Amino acid sequence: MDGKKLGFFGAGSMAQALIKGILGALTFPPEGIYVTNKNNEERLRFIEKNFSVRTTRDHQALLKECDVIIIAVKPRDINELLCNIKNYITRDHLVISVVAGVTTSMIEKLVGKNIKVIRAMPNTSCQVKESATAIATGRYAKPEDEEEAFRIFSSVGKVVKVDEQWMDAVTALSGSGPAYVYLMIESLTEAGVKAGLPNEIALNLSIQTVFGAAKMVVETGEMPENLRKKVMSPGGTTVAAIETLKKMGFGDSIIQAVKNAAHRSKELMKERENYNGN
Numbered sequence: 001m002d003g004k005k006l007g008f009f010g011a012g013s014m015a016q017a018l019i020k021g022i023l024g025a026l027t028f029p030p031e032g033i034y035v036t037n038k039n040n041e042e043r044l045r046f047i048e049k050n051f052s053v054r055t056t057r058d059h060q061a062l063l064k065e066c067d068v069i070i071i072a073v074k075p076r077d078i079n080e081l082l083c084n085i086k087n088y089i090t091r092d093h094l095v096i097s098v099v100a101g102v103t104t105s106m107i108e109k110l111v112g113k114n115i116k117v118i119r120a121m122p123n124t125s126c127q128v129k130e131s132a133t134a135i136a137t138g139r140y141a142k143p144e145d146e147e148e149a150f151r152i153f154s155s156v157g158k159v160v161k162v163d164e165q166w167m168d169a170v171t172a173l174s175g176s177g178p179a180y181v182y183l184m185i186e187s188l189t190e191a192g193v194k195a196g197l198p199n200e201i202a203l204n205l206s207i208q209t210v211f212g213a214a215k216m217v218v219e220t221g222e223m224p225e226n227l228r229k230k231v232m233s234p235g236g237t238t239v240a241a242i243e244t245l246k247k248m249g250f251g252d253s254i255i256q257a258v259k260n261a262a263h264r265s266k267e268l269m270k271e272r273e274n275y276n277g278n
């Protein structure tokens with residue numbers, strides 16, 4: 001730790017997952033983290049009580065105090081936020097945005113100065129230090145700013161650097177991705193219950209199955225396809241299940257879902273541009 005302070009604009013799901021992960025990884029001490037939001041006082045009190053970080057309603061004071069700023073507001077709220085705080089953002093700040101569909105150049109333009117911006121797309125698994133995060137660097141950010149972003153996000157999971165044009169695809173794949181896996185767990189559980197298992201047993205077996213399968217891919221280094229074939233005993237139960245999944249378009253529906261999410265990410269960008277009138 002180098003005495004730097006981290007400020008959050010936004011105190012919702014993503015900010016809270018990041019705060020939990022960052023505190024767990026000791027990347028910043030609680031007294032080095034400041035959080036503000038729009039108007040939900042109860043939420044700020046909850047964060048203060050649960051994480052022992054500092055909270056404030058004073059956006060200017062937060063910017064004065066903090067070196068690194070994480071913007072974690074909804075895409076539709078970023079214009080108003082940046083309009084309100086742009087006079088207090090300086091070229092010494094490193095501004096990291098996790099906002100879907102908002103480019104580094106849009107942020108630079110909205111602030112109207114050559115500020116250092118990094119766009120990051122983490123996911124909520126930050127909370128357990130297992131995020132898959134991609135980062136893209138803005139025009140005025142320097143290598144040391146990129147290093148700082150790597151330091152923060154690699155403390156809460158794996159990080160890759162990507163060209164910014166890939167951010168919509170990243171958002172659709174790994175930003176939203178945990179939700180697809182949770183749906184898989186929900187469906188497995190429902191299937192177990194329909195097959196006669198008590199709910200709790202079905203849920204526990206489903207969770208451990210997904211966890212174990214992911215760990216196998218990570219620890220063996222084998223391709224998922226290879227590992228899948230090892231489960232598929234000839235003429236056995238898995239073959240019957242996989243044939244059904246293929247026939248019912250399981251793979252295709254995931255491909256289409258990610259495609260739609262990437263399309264939505266692009267739409268969010270256009271909606272924000274139209275709203276801003278530029």
Ligand SMILES: NC(=O)C1=CN([C@@H]2O[C@H](COP(=O)(O)OP(=O)(O)OC[C@H]3O[C@@H](n4cnc5c(N)ncnc54)[C@H](OP(=O)(O)O)[C@@H]3O)[C@@H](O)[C@H]2O)C=CC1
Pocket residue numbers: 009010011012013014015036037038039040041043072073074075077080081098099100121122123124175176
């Ligand atoms: N959820 C996820 O899995 C992921 C989300 N993201 C991105 O993170 C961002 C936040 O998402 P999420 O946490 O889910 O959203 P939430 O709705 O849970 O949180 C949004 C937060 O933004 C605050 N806010 C809104 N306007 C302002 C403002 N003018 N000044 C300060 N704070 C403001 C809200 O304040 P208040 O508390 O007062 O309502 C709230 O705390 C989005 O842009 C999303 O694209 C990226 C990756 C994954």
Ligand SMILES: O=C(O)[C@@H]1CCC=N1
Pocket residue numbers: 100171175176
């Ligand atoms: O659903 C969303 O728009 C955000 C971005 C990625 C995950 N959640």
